[in-house]
Amino acid sequence: MSETLNKDVDHVEDEGKRDFIFLATGAAAGAGVLSLAWPFVAQMGKAADTLAAGSIEINLANVAEGQQLKTLWRGKPVFVRHRTPAEISAAEAVDVATLPDPQTDNERLIPNQSGAVDPKYLVMVGVCTHFGCVPVGEAGDYDGWYCPCHGSHYDTSGRIRKGPAPTNMEIPPYEFLSDNIIKVG
Ligand code: FES
Incomplete structure (x- = not known):
């Protein structure tokens, strides 16, 4: 089942220079508040997992430059980052040869319907690949x-650069x- 999230922006926090949007989707609302303080994905309850199952639709136009949208998909946090030109340039x-897990920035992006890749939007599962923190x-x-x-x-492409992940x-x-x-x- 697919659920459109584009009109459900519920909460915007400005944490210093970090703008953070939380979308209160039906799934996320059912799961309770997903916060940065909630460290382990494995701690999600079964009900949250069930509610967040299936596919979700996200309207990228709701994510302003320099902001990150965070939502749930199949029980996992998903980040949609609208990257700034500086973040794209850095990525x-x-x-690539120096990376622990070599991947170009382009290889981490999905082409749109016309086959072009827009480097502005980075979509990732927001889970650390070490032990699953957010x-x-x-x-x-x-x-x-x-x-x-x-x-x-x-880094700004979500590639591991330093640390145990x-x-x-x-x-x-x-x-x-x-x-x-x-x-x-
Ligand atoms: S879970 Fe992220 S560094 Fe260990």
């Missing part, structure tokens, strides 16, 4: 994401339904 400038955005040595559980630093944050299966709407799952 593209990396020498990383904090706009943090860490690479101004991407930082996992406070054991100190993993991810073995791999980049996962890109979920998703596709563009129109210029702005994506379907995850």
